[in-house]
Amino acid sequence: MKLTIVRDEFLKGLSIASRAVASKSAIPVLNNLKIELNETGLFITGSNNDLTVQTMVPYNRDGKEIIRNYKEGATLINAKIITEIARRIDSLEITIDVIDSTIAIISDNRSEFKLNCIRAEEYPEVELRGSGTSLVFQNIEFTTLVNQTAFAASQKEQRPILTALNLEAGGGKLVATATDSARMARKTIDIDPGVSFVTNIPAKMMVEVVHLAENAPTIELIVSDKKAISSFGLTTIATRLLSGEYPNTKNIVPKALLYVLEVNAQDTIKAINRASLLSIERENVVNLSMSKNGVEISSKSSQIGSASEKIDVFKYEGGDLEVGFNNEFVLSAIRALGSTDVTIAFVGEMKPFVVRNDLDDSVIQVITPVRIF
Amino acid sequence: MKLTIVRDEFLKGLSIASRAVASKSAIPVLNNLKIELNETGLFITGSNNDLTVQTMVPYNRDGKEIIRNYKEGATLINAKIITEIARRIDSLEITIDVIDSTIAIISDNRSEFKLNCIRAEEYPEVELRGSGTSLVFQNIEFTTLVNQTAFAASQKEQRPILTALNLEAGGGKLVATATDSARMARKTIDIDPGVSFVTNIPAKMMVEVVHLAENAPTIELIVSDKKAISSFGLTTIATRLLSGEYPNTKNIVPKALLYVLEVNAQDTIKAINRASLLSIERENVVNLSMSKNGVEISSKSSQIGSASEKIDVFKYEGGDLEVGFNNEFVLSAIRALGSTDVTIAFVGEMKPFVVRNDLDDSVIQVITPVRIF
Structure with missing residues (x-):
C-alpha cells in the first residue's frame, strides 16, 4: 500500500473516523484506524465495537487530485498517533508507504x-452496507429532530434502554422520544406513509451523526433488527441498537393543564x-411561584x-401555584425549542409539567417537578 | 454599607480580587472577599493567606460616575457567589445594601x-502598604523579565525555594533567575545603581502580576524582609517571600561551548x-544529533x-554530537526568547547546554540533557 495524499483531506478523514475510537480501548486492535486504499478511494474506519465510523477520501474532488502515486492495500495504524502526525505536519501533501504490512x-x-x-485482516469485521428500512432526511430536519430530543436521554448506564432515542415510524409520522425517567422530549415529523418500524438507537450515535454531518445536504438512516446505519456525504456510521423494551411514554404528556404561562425564552x-x-444544598433545584402578584x-x-x-409574563392562566424543578432540565428544554417565546404549563405542584412552543406543536418537553417544602 | 455601582466595574474588581481566592480555602473566612467602601472608593480584597490581591473601584473615572447613592462600610461576602451574581446580572448597575452586617x-x-x-472585622489583617526597597518598571520590561524566566521555576512543593523567582539587585543590574534544578532561566536588566537587595518571590505571584497588570503602564515592586508588594493601576498584590537559601546558580552557565547551532525558532x-x-515510553525525551550530514x-x-x-541550520560549529533532552524544556526556552532565530550551544553530550538569542545577551536559558543510549 502506498499513496501521496493532500494533508488537509487526510487529516479530515482521520479526524472523522477517530470519533469512534475510544481513548483507550479494552480491545487493543481498536486503538487503530483501518486505512484501506481500493479502486474507489481511501477508506478510513474507526470503531469502539458499539459504534463504527467509516469515511472515504476520493482520488479526486472537483477536478482536483487528492491522492496520487498510489498502490492499493490496507493496514491498521494507531489512531491517535497517525492523526497527530497529520495535524502537526504542515506540508501540503503526506506520503504513506506500508512495507511488509x-x-x-x-x-x-x-x-x-x-x-x-x-495487518488489516486483524480488524474486526464491520458490516456497513446493511439492508433494512431506509429514511432520507434533509439535514436541518434530522438535526432538529435530534437536537430537540436526544439531550433528554439518560447519560447513565444503569438502565441502558433509557440512553436510547426511541424512534417510531408509521402512518406517515416519525416520532422520536427520549427520556431519563425524570423528563421526556418528543418530536414528530412527517415521513413517507409506507415506512414503518420501531427502534431504539443510542442517543449518542444520533448526536454524533448531527456533529459529523454538519455540511451534508441529506442524511440517510437505515434501520434493521440489529443495527442502525447512517450515511451522509462520504461517511457512514453504524451502531448496535439497544435491546429491551422502551418504557411506555404514551400517557406522560399531561392533558388538563390548569396553569399556563407564556414567557420570553431568553429572559x-x-x-x-x-x-x-x-441552589447549593439541593443542587439545581429552583422554585417557580405564580400568583396574581406575578411570577x-x-x-x-x-x-x-x-x-x-x-x-x-405575556399570558397567565390559573390560580396560585408553587413548583420546584431541576433548573438544568428546564433550561435545556427551553433551549431545545429554539423559539422566541415558550409556554410552561402545569397540572399541579407534583405533576409533570410541559414546556412547549405554541407556534410549533411538533415538539413537546415534559418535566417532573421536584418536591419543595 | 450601601452603594449602587456600575456592573462592569464591579465585576472587574471582583474578578481581580478573586484571583487570590483558593477554590476551597482551609481557612473558611478566606472563601470570602472583603468589600469596603471608604472615602477613596470601593476596596475589594481577596487572599489565600500566601497571596493577597486588593483592587479599588473609584467613585468616578474620566468624569463618569461609577458609585452613587452610597454609605460607607465594609463586609465579607462569598467570593464565588458574589462574582457569579455580578456576571449573570445584565443590568448596567447593581445595588448592594448590607443590613446589620x-x-x-x-x-x-x-x-x-x-x-x-x-463582619469585616473577622478578615485577617493584611498589610498592603509595606515599606521596603522600591523598583518601578515599565510594563513591558517587567512582563519580559517574568515571561523569560518564571516558567523555569519548579511547580513542585518538595523544595519550596525552587518555586521562587530569585531577584538580585545591585550595581545597577537586576538579575532574575528561576530553576527547577533541571533547567535554568536568567534575565538581567538595568536598574537604578542605588538599589540593592536579594529576594525570593514566588514565581506564581510574579506571573499573576503580569496577568493582572496587562493594561497598566508601570508596575511597582516593593521588597522587604518578609514580603513583596506589587502595585499597578488601582491594584496591589502582596505575597510572602520564600525562605531558605537559593541554590548557587553562578556557575551553571557553561563557558566552553564547542558545538553551536543557529536555527529558525518557529521551524x-x-x-x-x-x-x-x-517519545512515548520515555516521556518528553527527544534526541538531537548533529554531524556533517546535518542536524x-x-x-x-x-x-x-x-x-x-x-x-x-544557518550556522554550525563543532563535530559530531548526540544529545537527548526534555522537549518541553527546549520548547519553552525557545518560546521565552521570543526571537526569530535561536542559538543552541553544547559543551558535550551530558553537560548542560545553552539556548539563547545572539542578538540579546540579557537572557540565557540553560538545560540539562537527558541520558540516551
Missing part, C-alpha cells in the same frame, strides 16, 4: 515517521441561570442566602 | 439576592513538536515506532 512510513519533505502497524433562561446560583423564580441556601426575581 | 442584598431592577455575610519548535509524538531531531518508541526530521 508491518511498518508504515509517513513522510513529507521534512519529517519521516516509521510506525509499527498491524427566562437568564432568570433561571441567576436564581440557580443559590417569581427563586432559590435558597441556608448557608449562603437566597435569590429571587420576577419574570415578565 | 449580616445580610447583603444584591439587586438590580429584576433580581434580588440576599446573601449571608460576615525548530514545529520539528520538536512533531518528533515528540513518538536531525528524532524520537523512538519500541511499541509504536520512530520519528525523525532534518532541521535547517
Whole structure:
C-alpha cells in the first residue's frame, strides 16, 4: 500500500473516523484506524465495537487530485498517533508507504515517521452496507429532530434502554422520544406513509451523526433488527441498537393543564441561570411561584442566602401555584425549542409539567417537578 | 454599607480580587472577599493567606460616575457567589445594601439576592502598604523579565525555594533567575545603581502580576524582609517571600561551548513538536544529533515506532554530537526568547547546554540533557 495524499483531506478523514475510537480501548486492535486504499478511494474506519465510523477520501474532488502515486492495500495504524502526525505536519501533501504490512512510513519533505502497524485482516469485521428500512432526511430536519430530543436521554448506564432515542415510524409520522425517567422530549415529523418500524438507537450515535454531518445536504438512516446505519456525504456510521423494551411514554404528556404561562425564552433562561446560583444544598433545584402578584423564580441556601426575581409574563392562566424543578432540565428544554417565546404549563405542584412552543406543536418537553417544602 | 455601582466595574474588581481566592480555602473566612467602601472608593480584597490581591473601584473615572447613592462600610461576602451574581446580572448597575452586617442584598431592577455575610472585622489583617526597597518598571520590561524566566521555576512543593523567582539587585543590574534544578532561566536588566537587595518571590505571584497588570503602564515592586508588594493601576498584590537559601546558580552557565547551532525558532519548535509524538515510553525525551550530514531531531518508541526530521541550520560549529533532552524544556526556552532565530550551544553530550538569542545577551536559558543510549 502506498499513496501521496493532500494533508488537509487526510487529516479530515482521520479526524472523522477517530470519533469512534475510544481513548483507550479494552480491545487493543481498536486503538487503530483501518486505512484501506481500493479502486474507489481511501477508506478510513474507526470503531469502539458499539459504534463504527467509516469515511472515504476520493482520488479526486472537483477536478482536483487528492491522492496520487498510489498502490492499493490496507493496514491498521494507531489512531491517535497517525492523526497527530497529520495535524502537526504542515506540508501540503503526506506520503504513506506500508512495507511488509508491518511498518508504515509517513513522510513529507521534512519529517519521516516509521510506525509499527498491524495487518488489516486483524480488524474486526464491520458490516456497513446493511439492508433494512431506509429514511432520507434533509439535514436541518434530522438535526432538529435530534437536537430537540436526544439531550433528554439518560447519560447513565444503569438502565441502558433509557440512553436510547426511541424512534417510531408509521402512518406517515416519525416520532422520536427520549427520556431519563425524570423528563421526556418528543418530536414528530412527517415521513413517507409506507415506512414503518420501531427502534431504539443510542442517543449518542444520533448526536454524533448531527456533529459529523454538519455540511451534508441529506442524511440517510437505515434501520434493521440489529443495527442502525447512517450515511451522509462520504461517511457512514453504524451502531448496535439497544435491546429491551422502551418504557411506555404514551400517557406522560399531561392533558388538563390548569396553569399556563407564556414567557420570553431568553429572559427566562437568564432568570433561571441567576436564581440557580443559590441552589447549593439541593443542587439545581429552583422554585417557580405564580400568583396574581406575578411570577417569581427563586432559590435558597441556608448557608449562603437566597435569590429571587420576577419574570415578565405575556399570558397567565390559573390560580396560585408553587413548583420546584431541576433548573438544568428546564433550561435545556427551553433551549431545545429554539423559539422566541415558550409556554410552561402545569397540572399541579407534583405533576409533570410541559414546556412547549405554541407556534410549533411538533415538539413537546415534559418535566417532573421536584418536591419543595 | 450601601452603594449602587456600575456592573462592569464591579465585576472587574471582583474578578481581580478573586484571583487570590483558593477554590476551597482551609481557612473558611478566606472563601470570602472583603468589600469596603471608604472615602477613596470601593476596596475589594481577596487572599489565600500566601497571596493577597486588593483592587479599588473609584467613585468616578474620566468624569463618569461609577458609585452613587452610597454609605460607607465594609463586609465579607462569598467570593464565588458574589462574582457569579455580578456576571449573570445584565443590568448596567447593581445595588448592594448590607443590613446589620449580616445580610447583603444584591439587586438590580429584576433580581434580588440576599446573601449571608460576615463582619469585616473577622478578615485577617493584611498589610498592603509595606515599606521596603522600591523598583518601578515599565510594563513591558517587567512582563519580559517574568515571561523569560518564571516558567523555569519548579511547580513542585518538595523544595519550596525552587518555586521562587530569585531577584538580585545591585550595581545597577537586576538579575532574575528561576530553576527547577533541571533547567535554568536568567534575565538581567538595568536598574537604578542605588538599589540593592536579594529576594525570593514566588514565581506564581510574579506571573499573576503580569496577568493582572496587562493594561497598566508601570508596575511597582516593593521588597522587604518578609514580603513583596506589587502595585499597578488601582491594584496591589502582596505575597510572602520564600525562605531558605537559593541554590548557587553562578556557575551553571557553561563557558566552553564547542558545538553551536543557529536555527529558525518557529521551524525548530514545529520539528520538536512533531518528533515528540513518538517519545512515548520515555516521556518528553527527544534526541538531537548533529554531524556533517546535518542536524536531525528524532524520537523512538519500541511499541509504536520512530520519528525523525532534518532541521535547517544557518550556522554550525563543532563535530559530531548526540544529545537527548526534555522537549518541553527546549520548547519553552525557545518560546521565552521570543526571537526569530535561536542559538543552541553544547559543551558535550551530558553537560548542560545553552539556548539563547545572539542578538540579546540579557537572557540565557540553560538545560540539562537527558541520558540516551
